[in-house]
Amino acid sequence: MAISDVYDFYKRMEDEHIILSFKGAFTEDLLTSILHIVEGKMEALDIDTKKKKRVFNVLVESFQNLYHHIEEMAPEEGEYERNRSAMIIVKYEEKRFTIITGNFVNSNRIPELRQKLETVNALNDEALRELYRSKLENGGRTEKGTAGLGLIDIARKSKNKLDYEIINVTEATGFFCLSVLID
Amino acid sequence: MENLVIEGTAKTPTVEFDASEGKIVLKGRSIPENSIEFYRPMQDWLKEYSIAPAVKTVVDIRLEYFNTSSSKCILDFFKSLESIKSAGNSDVTVNWYFETDDEDMQEAGEDYEAIVGLPFTIIEVDEI
16 A cells, blocks of 8 residues: 555545454454454443443454354465454444454355355344244354354344355355444 | 352453352353353362252352353253252252343343243343
């Protein structure tokens, strides 16, 4: 980026009402920092408790979804840094928060991911709650404790349909963009 | 047996398990990346407690938030308590607290109540 582009870059973020953005390697400490920053902002903005908790919940689940997913990805030689890298953006405008994430996914996982997203988007609040409950009761989990409940929980807390897009980057890799609105 | 006390952090709850009083408290946030690791000492403690539990066991859950990976561990934790109760060694009851207007946490309590065979009291408080 040329030095003359810095202001444009700043302006673009300002116009988009971005209150936080990060691109780089996702680590455990990063989540703690992001939560700390966003909580501080919500405190300053005088956001009500229920919304604060929902934003917090969606941030945690989106981040940890990515974090575990990134760990699972078997990176090819030399691709390691890129595969660990992801993006998170938090926007705030007129009491509405949008949490946007972007990360690389293995192409062979894309059909499963699409199916999960479509299932979640097809359900209303009550059906999502039932799905959550039945998965909690009967579903298995990985050795790390992830239970496949992340997207269901995000949809429940958002109370809106999940907006997403998966872009083909190479034959083996896609880029998954997810935008979650809490209004 | 020894009590289990773990101080809370930004990502993990305060844990206070008192064997002689039969008092079990979980308080704060539960959002660790690896929840199985975090909940393991609690399961180990309950296993030992189940040998000679107090006549009454009162479980206070005062959680502000928990992540989905904790939700499974919390279920396992309730299941361990359920087996202590069904063995007839202790009368186990659960108090599930939620903050006023926090219907998400209220629903979470109702969902556990529906899954686990333990008597729940779901209690609304001003601040958790």
